[in-house]
Every structure is written in structure tokens, then in C-alpha cells.
Amino acid sequence: MKSYSIMSFCAGLLCALSATSVLAAEAVPKAKPQPKRPNIVLILADDLGFTDLASYGSEINTPSLDALANEGIRFTNYHTAANCAPARAMLLTGVDNHRAGVANIPEMTPPQQRHHPAYQGVLGDNVVTVATLLEGAGYRTYMAGKWHLGQTQDKLPSRRGFQRTVAMGDSGADNWEQKPYLPIYEKANWYADGEPIDLPDDFYSSEFLVDKMIGFIESDRPQSEQPFFAYLPFMAVHMPVQAPQEFTDRYEGVYLNGWTALREARRQRAIDLGIVPSDVAAVDMDTSRDWDALSEEDKRFEAKRMAVYAGMVEAMDFHIGRLVTYLKDIGEFDNTVFIFTSDNGSEPSGPAVLNNVRTGMMLARQDYTADYDTLGLKGSYVNLGPSFASASASPLAYYKFYVGEGGLRVPMIMAGKPLAVQQNLSNAFAYVADITPTILALTGVSAPDARYAGKPVEQIMGKNLLPLATAELDRIYSDSDYVGYELAGHGVLFQGDYKLVYNRAPVGDNTWRLFNIVADPGETRDLSAEQSGRFQAMLTLYEQYKLDNGVLDPPKGYNHQHQVVLNGLHDRFRAQLLLGLFMIVIAVVFIVIAKHHRSR
Known part of the structure; x- marks a missing residue:
């Protein structure tokens, strides 16, 4: 009986304590679950013109990007750099490209400037990439695409904050096989996680890069709940312009009215979409040829060049759509912010005329052809040229390498449920250096202080663009900002x-x-x-x-196209040139000695 009473007492005490604990737990307010940090997908086209998307006035079919544009915000006054590496430096750091060491691409930098810190042509150690900051905050970080910010081990993206990478290191390369597009390169330099790689036999750049990005995300997905940052810099539509036949075929005959008619048609569609003012005027570039002066055969060939370009844009959009579908399938689409833009305006460089004997001989030395029937396919070389480049940038003046609006103003789309977008169009001025601080604001990650990882670093100059998307502000830059x-x-x-x-x-x-x-x-x-x-x-x-x-003036007589050739000869054939010079000096010495002996 006594034993039973003790047991009863203990049981009652336990029940009382349990009840007290339950009441105490109910009295303490439950902590609110923290919102999941958004995934970020940063997509960069290469040399895409201002009106190359349907949502900006193009006749090119771009349903994947247009869907993002319709759900998000289109920036109509967004500016970037006038060529690729400087734009990429600012995009990934938020720092002025001169301060980041990338005043110009190394292929265009004259030797008189190469000693200067601002003109190294590779991303400096004095800047911190957005990938580094996000990785430090627990993000998974991936990159698949063109890098062009340095190819030594310490400069590759695997050392600049990206955990998984496949990267093309040069200014451009072939889209069908591993071969350089210019003779200034000995080979096309591709890397995976910091090591050189060979491309597969079934390679096509846009498909390959999206496959790799999907693979990176999928490989970590079962084991990790961490959000991801995916940087996807396409090779499209940098020259050589190349596209699968089924995409080019969709534009057969579309461009037979020529570049002047296309420029005007795009200007009108951009007006109708509200991309530009209703009374916008446009200048005629002197570099545009007279379409009506061309023969019917030449018109047909030029129209095919533009058809390949359009096909390459649509192929890029198709593969972006594959990534979007994948994110929907795994349940990550609603928690992802997409940012799409271009590194600079449309590309005018390359042969103005492709279908002549002189150009054909030049291309043959690089193992390329410009045959009409295979234009855009493997072994074919296509470039846009200055005439269609002006149409691509319509109604803007100039194009890549120049600082007219056609070289600097490009499409920029931000979309995704985490943005809470309240307006579809913004005409506020925005700049490429604004992308990094905008991503940091989206993810709740702090910008670096004056020192980072034990050393001084450059401060971010860009501004957060989110108040434009949410309509809190109608402009980010004040009238006194510059x-x-x-x-x-x-x-x-x-x-x-x-x-x-x-x-x-x-x-x-x-x-x-x-x-x-x-x-x-x-x-x-x-x-x-x-x-x-x-x-x-x-x-x-x-x-x-x-x-x-630290801006330097170019040397007298500087021409960027000539400099590319000179730098290419120096960088690729320096050893041969030095050996040749040495042999000439030796020969001259022997001649002088021989003459001296004969005179005695």
C-alpha cells in the first residue's frame, strides 16, 4: 500500500510538471519562420542589340524572355559598357571597370597602357565578386559560359566565388566545336572548375551551357536546401554567328527588304510597346550600305546572314526556356529571381562583305567557309556587320565599341515572384554596376567594407534597383548624381x-x-x-x-581594330618574332665581320 502511494504521488507530480510545461510552451510566442532566400539566375547575352527581343520591338521569336518580361519589369534606359570584359567586371562587382583593372579588353589595349593598374584587362584582386559574397552567405554558386576576365589559375571563376564552373576564357570562340574564331588565338580555351577541358563532339554553345547549369543545380539539389546563384553568360550572339538549321529556317526570306526597312520597322514596334517615346527620331549611320544598290544575289545573301543571327537569338531563348521549365519541375521557379541583359550593344565588326573571293580566302585560312547553303552551320563563319548592327540597335545611334546609345543601351529584364513587381516598364536611368547591389539587396547580403578578407578593396559604386520594380521610386539616380x-x-x-x-x-x-x-x-x-x-x-x-x-588617353593614331591584330601577333607569335629578329641580328653581324675581313 505504501509502495502504491509513492508511485501514485510520483505519477501525479510528473503529470503536473508536464501540464505546467505545456502551459509555459503555449505562453511563449512561436518564432515566425524565416522567409526562404531567393535563388538568383543572372543571364547575360553577348552583343545583343537594344531591339533584338520581341518584348523590345523585334520580329525575332523570343517567347521565354518575353514571358519573363511580361511577368517582371523591363528597363528601357539601362546602360552597360561598350565592350565585353569591362561590362562583365562591373556586372559582377558593382565597381567602375577602371578601378577593377578592366578599362578595356586585353586584345584592344595598346602596350603604352598595359603597365597601368586600370588597364590590366583582367579582374583585379582589389574587387570582390558578387559570387564571393553570396558564397560567404551560404549560397551555392555556379557559372556556365563566357568569362573573359583572366585565364591564369588565380583569375578563373573557380577562384572568384563560383563553386562549380564551365568557362570559355577568350573574347569569343566557335559555337559548334572547340576552335578559335580569330587567328590571334592558338586554340579555344575552355575550363571546368579551373582545369582545361575538351568539348564534346555534339557541342552547341547555348545548349551545352544550359545543360551544364541544370546539371550543377541538380547535382546539389538532393543534399542541400541552400539557395543558389546561377550566372549564365551565353556566347550568343557574339561572332561567329551560328545557329541550328531549324532556327535559321524560320527567318528565311524575312530580311529581304534590308537593314533600312528593318531599322524603321523596329523603331515603330518599339514605339508601340512604349520602349521609346512616340516621337523618337533616328539618325542614319554612315556605315550602313545602300541596300537598293546591291544585286539580287547579294540581297539574298545578306538576308541569310541576318536570318542566322535571328536563329541564334531564338535558339538562346529556347534553351533559356529549358532552364525555366526545369526550375518549375523541381519547384524552385516561384522562389527564383531572373535578371537578363547583354554585355554591350550589337557587334559591327568582321568583314562587311562575306560572299567575295578575298573574304573567302581569309576565312579558309581559319578553316571557315561562307557558303550560302551552310551559312550558320558547323564550319561556317557569319558576322552581323555594321549595316544590320544598326538595325539591331534601332532606333539608337552607333553600336559596340562606341559610346552612342546603340553601343551602351541594351535590354534588361528582372522577373520573379520574390521581386513583388508593381510596374512593367521603367524609363529610369540604370547602369551595369547596379546589378550587384540589387542582387545583394534581394538576398540580404551586405556589401564589402573598405577591407575584405584581410586586404583593402574597392567600394561598390552602383545602386539598388529594387525600388524601381516595386514602384516605391520613379528614379534611383538624382539630378546631381553622375x-x-x-x-x-x-x-x-x-x-x-x-x-x-x-x-x-x-x-x-x-x-x-x-x-x-x-x-x-x-x-x-x-x-x-x-x-x-x-x-x-x-x-x-x-x-x-x-x-x-585613372583614365588614360589612347596613344596618337590608336585604332582598336588595328590594335587587336598587333596584339595578336605579339601575344601569339612573340617567340617566333624574337627568334626571327635574333637571326636577323646574327646575319647582320656576320655580314659586317665578313666585310671587315675582306677590307683587310
Whole structure:
């Protein structure tokens, strides 16, 4: 009986304690579950023009990107650099490209500038990439695509914050096989997780890169609940322009009216979509040939060149759609923010005429053809050329390598449920350096301080664009803020709605001009005389920008196309040239000695 009483007492005590614990637990408010951090997919096209997407005025079929545009926000006044590596440096760091060591691509940098810290042509150790910051905050970080920010082991993306990578290191390469597109390269340099690789036999660049990105995400998915950052810089539509036949076939005959008609048609569609003002005017570029002066055979060939280009854009969009479908299938689409843009405007370089004997002989030395029937397929070389490049950038002036709007203003789309987008179009000025701080704001990751990982680093100059998407603000940059940019002597300064611009000859006119690029994005009305006070004040600010960022003037007679050839000869054939020079010196010495002996 006594034993039973003790047991009963203990049982009662346990029940009382249990009840008290339950009441105490109910009294403490439950912690709110933390929202899941969003995945970030940053997609970068290469050399895509301002109106190359249907959602920006194109006739090219781009349903995957248009769907994102319709669900998100399209930026109509977004600017980047005028060529690729400087744009990529700013995109991934938020730091001015001169301060990041990438004032120009190394292929275009004259030897007189190569000693300067701003002109190394590779991403400096004084900047921190957004991938490094996200990795440090627990993100999985992936990259598949063109890098072009350095190829030594310490400069590859596997050392700049990306955990899994497949990267093409050069300015460009063939899209069907592992071969260089220019004779300045000995080979096409591809790397996987920091080591050189060989490409598969069934390689096509856009398909391959999306396959790799899906593989990276899938390989970690079962084991990890961490969000991911996926950087997908396509090779499309950098030359050589190449596309699977089924995509090119869709544009057969579409471009037989020529580049002038296409430029006007895109201008009108961009007006209808609200991408540009209804009264936008456009200048005619002197580099555009007279379509009506071409023979019917030449018109057919030129139209096919543009058809391949359109096919390559659509193929890129198709493979972006595969990635979107995959993310929907695994339940990650609703927690993903997509950012799509281009590194610079449309590419005018390469042979102006492909279908002639001289160009054919030049291409044959690189194991390329320009045969009409196989144009765009394996072994074929296609470039857009300056005439269709102007149509690609319609209604803007200029194109890649120049600082007219056609070289700097490109599409930019942000989409995804985590953005809580409240407006579909923004005409606010935005800049490539704004992408990194926007990603940091989305993910709740802090920007680096003046020191990071034990060393001083450059501070982010860009601004967070999220208030534009949510309609909290109608502009991020105030009228007193300014953004400067320089490339090989071309200069530009943005302030408010205005742009100060200088384009060097031979395509430019070596004259400083002032435009209101909100009212006049086609840069048709120079305001430098009418608003001389603003013009002079902005000139002063540009000189201050040069001083603050270590900008150097190019050497006298500099031409970026000639410099590419000279640098290529120097970098690829330096040993042979030195040996040849040595042999010449030895020969001269022997001749002098021989003459001396004969004279005795």
C-alpha cells in the first residue's frame, strides 16, 4: 500500500510538471519562420542589340524572355559598357571597370597602357565578386559560359566565388566545336572548375551551357536546401554567328527588304510597346550600305546572314526556356529571381562583305567557309556587320565599341515572384554596376567594407534597383548624381536625363555633344550650344571622373581594330618574332665581320 502511494504521488507530480510545461510552451510566442532566400539566375547575352527581343520591338521569336518580361519589369534606359570584359567586371562587382583593372579588353589595349593598374584587362584582386559574397552567405554558386576576365589559375571563376564552373576564357570562340574564331588565338580555351577541358563532339554553345547549369543545380539539389546563384553568360550572339538549321529556317526570306526597312520597322514596334517615346527620331549611320544598290544575289545573301543571327537569338531563348521549365519541375521557379541583359550593344565588326573571293580566302585560312547553303552551320563563319548592327540597335545611334546609345543601351529584364513587381516598364536611368547591389539587396547580403578578407578593396559604386520594380521610386539616380565611362578615348557622362558624349573617328566625329536621352534616345538633337552651361559643367565632371578613376588617353593614331591584330601577333607569335629578329641580328653581324675581313 505504501509502495502504491509513492508511485501514485510520483505519477501525479510528473503529470503536473508536464501540464505546467505545456502551459509555459503555449505562453511563449512561436518564432515566425524565416522567409526562404531567393535563388538568383543572372543571364547575360553577348552583343545583343537594344531591339533584338520581341518584348523590345523585334520580329525575332523570343517567347521565354518575353514571358519573363511580361511577368517582371523591363528597363528601357539601362546602360552597360561598350565592350565585353569591362561590362562583365562591373556586372559582377558593382565597381567602375577602371578601378577593377578592366578599362578595356586585353586584345584592344595598346602596350603604352598595359603597365597601368586600370588597364590590366583582367579582374583585379582589389574587387570582390558578387559570387564571393553570396558564397560567404551560404549560397551555392555556379557559372556556365563566357568569362573573359583572366585565364591564369588565380583569375578563373573557380577562384572568384563560383563553386562549380564551365568557362570559355577568350573574347569569343566557335559555337559548334572547340576552335578559335580569330587567328590571334592558338586554340579555344575552355575550363571546368579551373582545369582545361575538351568539348564534346555534339557541342552547341547555348545548349551545352544550359545543360551544364541544370546539371550543377541538380547535382546539389538532393543534399542541400541552400539557395543558389546561377550566372549564365551565353556566347550568343557574339561572332561567329551560328545557329541550328531549324532556327535559321524560320527567318528565311524575312530580311529581304534590308537593314533600312528593318531599322524603321523596329523603331515603330518599339514605339508601340512604349520602349521609346512616340516621337523618337533616328539618325542614319554612315556605315550602313545602300541596300537598293546591291544585286539580287547579294540581297539574298545578306538576308541569310541576318536570318542566322535571328536563329541564334531564338535558339538562346529556347534553351533559356529549358532552364525555366526545369526550375518549375523541381519547384524552385516561384522562389527564383531572373535578371537578363547583354554585355554591350550589337557587334559591327568582321568583314562587311562575306560572299567575295578575298573574304573567302581569309576565312579558309581559319578553316571557315561562307557558303550560302551552310551559312550558320558547323564550319561556317557569319558576322552581323555594321549595316544590320544598326538595325539591331534601332532606333539608337552607333553600336559596340562606341559610346552612342546603340553601343551602351541594351535590354534588361528582372522577373520573379520574390521581386513583388508593381510596374512593367521603367524609363529610369540604370547602369551595369547596379546589378550587384540589387542582387545583394534581394538576398540580404551586405556589401564589402573598405577591407575584405584581410586586404583593402574597392567600394561598390552602383545602386539598388529594387525600388524601381516595386514602384516605391520613379528614379534611383538624382539630378546631381553622375556616372562616367570611357573606352579607348570614347567618353560619356550621364547626369539626370542628359548625356555628354564623345565618339572618336573614323566612325565618330571627334566632337563633344550633349543629348537629352529620355526625350531623344536616338541622339538626333545636340543641345551643347542651347544648354552651354550644363554642357560645360558636365565636361568638368567628366574630367573629374577621368582623374578619379585613372583614365588614360589612347596613344596618337590608336585604332582598336588595328590594335587587336598587333596584339595578336605579339601575344601569339612573340617567340617566333624574337627568334626571327635574333637571326636577323646574327646575319647582320656576320655580314659586317665578313666585310671587315675582306677590307683587310
